[in-house]
Amino acid sequence: MTLETLKPKVTEIVNHPDLTTRLKMQGVCDLLQSSIGYYDWVGFYMAHATEPTLHLWSQAGEPTDHTVIPFGKGICGQVAVSNQNFVVDDVHAQDNYIACSIHVKSEVVIPLFKDGKNIGQIDIDSNTAKAFSQEDEKFLEWVNEQVATIL
Structure with a gap:
């Protein structure tokens, strides 16, 4: 399944009238993780209202112990500070990487703006090295724009 063909499905989940915000976000995680072969773990981390921490709201893939991440720590924490996309072709080459699984080889984190x-x-x-392209970045930016409409 291509990224473009997933857009109507993402829109359908986000606009579903009978789901809570968190269930919609979980639905997006489940869809992406099950539909894209190299998306081995998908999650939404949301910033705490008063503390400089990110909190895991929803995820699909192997469970993680990393449910709270301080700003600046790991790839996610760096994106919380930089406000920029971060694509990591080889997580083992990153000094400030938080390992969630020994199988992970690459990661992409896209900030969600409201x-x-x-x-x-x-x-x-992803359990594949150099898994993510500019097409992934653009698609995930679009996903975040859709999710922002329900927050």
Whole structure:
């Protein structure tokens, strides 16, 4: 399944009238993780309202112990500070990487903005090195724009 063909499915989940915000976000995680072969773990981390920490709201893939991440720590924490996309072709080459699984080889983290403020991010881990392209970045930016409409 191509990234473009997933867009209507993402829109359908986000606009579902009978689901809570968290269930919609979980639905997006489940869809992406099950539909894209190299998206081995998909999660949304959201910024705490008053503390400089990210909190895992939803995820698909292997469970993780990393449910709270301080700003600046790991790839996710760096994106919370930089407000920029971060694509990591080889996680083992990163000094500030938080290992969630020994199988993860690459990662992409895209900030989620609401009214111009970085309020969270989508985090994708892959067990394939150099898994993510500019097409993935653009697609995940679009996903975050859709999710922002329900937050």
